[in-house]
Amino acid sequence: MKLSKEKFDLIKTFDDDYSNLIISMYNYLTANVRIEHPEKVISGYEKIKKDMDEIILVYDAKWSEDVKIDGFFNISAKYALDELSDKIKNTPKLSLAINVEEFDNFPIWNTFMRHNCSNILEQLEAKQIEDITPMCIEETLKKYKISEVSYTKTLEQNFLVERMKKLYEIYPGFNLYYVGNNLSNEQSFCINEFDKFLYALRLGEDDRYSYIYDEVCKLIDEMVLKYNFCNFKDNLCLSQRHKNLFTNNYPPSKTDGCCYKVFHKCGYNNKDGTCKVKCISCKLFICPYIGKFGIGMYAYEFLLLNAFLTKRQRRETVYSFYKPKETILKRIKNG
Numbered sequence: 001m002k003l004s005k006e007k008f009d010l011i012k013t014f015d016d017d018y019s020n021l022i023i024s025m026y027n028y029l030t031a032n033v034r035i036e037h038p039e040k041v042i043s044g045y046e047k048i049k050k051d052m053d054e055i056i057l058v059y060d061a062k063w064s065e066d067v068k069i070d071g072f073f074n075i076s077a078k079y080a081l082d083e084l085s086d087k088i089k090n091t092p093k094l095s096l097a098i099n100v101e102e103f104d105n106f107p108i109w110n111t112f113m114r115h116n117c118s119n120i121l122e123q124l125e126a127k128q129i130e131d132i133t134p135m136c137i138e139e140t141l142k143k144y145k146i147s148e149v150s151y152t153k154t155l156e157q158n159f160l161v162e163r164m165k166k167l168y169e170i171y172p173g174f175n176l177y178y179v180g181n182n183l184s185n186e187q188s189f190c191i192n193e194f195d196k197f198l199y200a201l202r203l204g205e206d207d208r209y210s211y212i213y214d215e216v217c218k219l220i221d222e223m224v225l226k227y228n229f230c231n232f233k234d235n236l237c238l239s240q241r242h243k244n245l246f247t248n249n250y251p252p253s254k255t256d257g258c259c260y261k262v263f264h265k266c267g268y269n270n271k272d273g274t275c276k277v278k279c280i281s282c283k284l285f286i287c288p289y290i291g292k293f294g295i296g297m298y299a300y301e302f303l304l305l306n307a308f309l310t311k312r313q314r315r316e317t318v319y320s321f322y323k324p325k326e327t328i329l330k331r332i333k334n335g
């Protein structure tokens with residue numbers, strides 16, 4: 001993934017502006033340096049006092065100690081934002097610096113499907129339906145097993161999200177800097193997703209739900225196109241090609257994948273196979289056949305759904321099949 005121009009400008013802006021300073025502050029203030037070279041912490045602090053008329057909160061997941069230097073706060077791990085509320089409210093300018101090198105905890109990036117979808121599909125394509133036994137499924141799952149990482153790290157993402165929401169309540173006009181030396185594709189993806197979260201944070205409720213809905217649909221569409229996980233050929237999806245009365249009886253139709261219901265094609269299906277009504281539940285749906293091989297995505301893996309929707313609201317996004325966007329949004333709002 002390439003950085004968008006906007007992102008690039010952002011990074012450049014702080015280069016022209018304060019980025020070197022912020023990066024150097026970050027470097028000064030990593031735990032090791034602070035312990036081994038306390039004088040550098042002071043020089044970093046002096047620099048801030050001299051050059052900047054603002055408070056900077058640094059998010060750094062590795063930095064687990066409570067630290068408070070006048071004008072500079074660590075909000076990681078144990079430090080409670082509550083304790084800073086008064087100070088922050090009276091600050092003329094507030095910024096947050098997030099170390100993007102710590103930004104590797106977005107489950108949807110790590111999801112099983114993203115990494116292994118094409119391998120699994122290839123393996124399935126090569127098999128005859130009678131070879132798809134429980135043992136074959138078990139072997140596939142073992143071979144392409146998702147690393148635990150994507151799930152355990154969700155906690156860190158939740159931590160950061162909760163902190164941002166709180167910060168927004170106290171000080172809605174904060175600036176955000178992303179700092180770090182190199183940007184990997186994964187980090188660019190995470191920055192993009194995090195920016196969407198921050199944008200949504202600033203919207204009113206109605207606009208926010210609509211924005212979340214559209215952005216998540218867009219991301220699913222991108223992934224479906226990229227990973228081709230229904231593997232359509234001649235209007236038949238993989239599950240239809242492997243249909244079998246005893247072991248795989250889904251979907252009931254002969255063509256058009258899940259968009260063909262029992263007796264007719266869904267009324268919302270366009271001639272070219274696309275959906276007229278942007279149904280998020282259908283987009284998220286994965287049939288039992290490819291699902292049992294681990295292909296799929298979960299609503300909680302999407303930062304926006306995880307950050308702003310309750311479990312019940314997420315359930316509406318998952319189970320409102322064959323419904324237009326407006327109906328699903330209404331259900332979410334009432335959820």
Ligand code: SF4
Pocket residue numbers: 229230231237238239240250251256257258259285286287288289290
């Ligand atoms: S999810 Fe639907 S379209 Fe995709 S493979 Fe399964 S039955 Fe086919």
Ligand code: SF4
Pocket residue numbers: 258259260266267268269270274275276277278279282283321322323
């Ligand atoms: S509503 Fe669902 S089943 Fe109907 S066309 Fe859209 S995606 Fe297909």
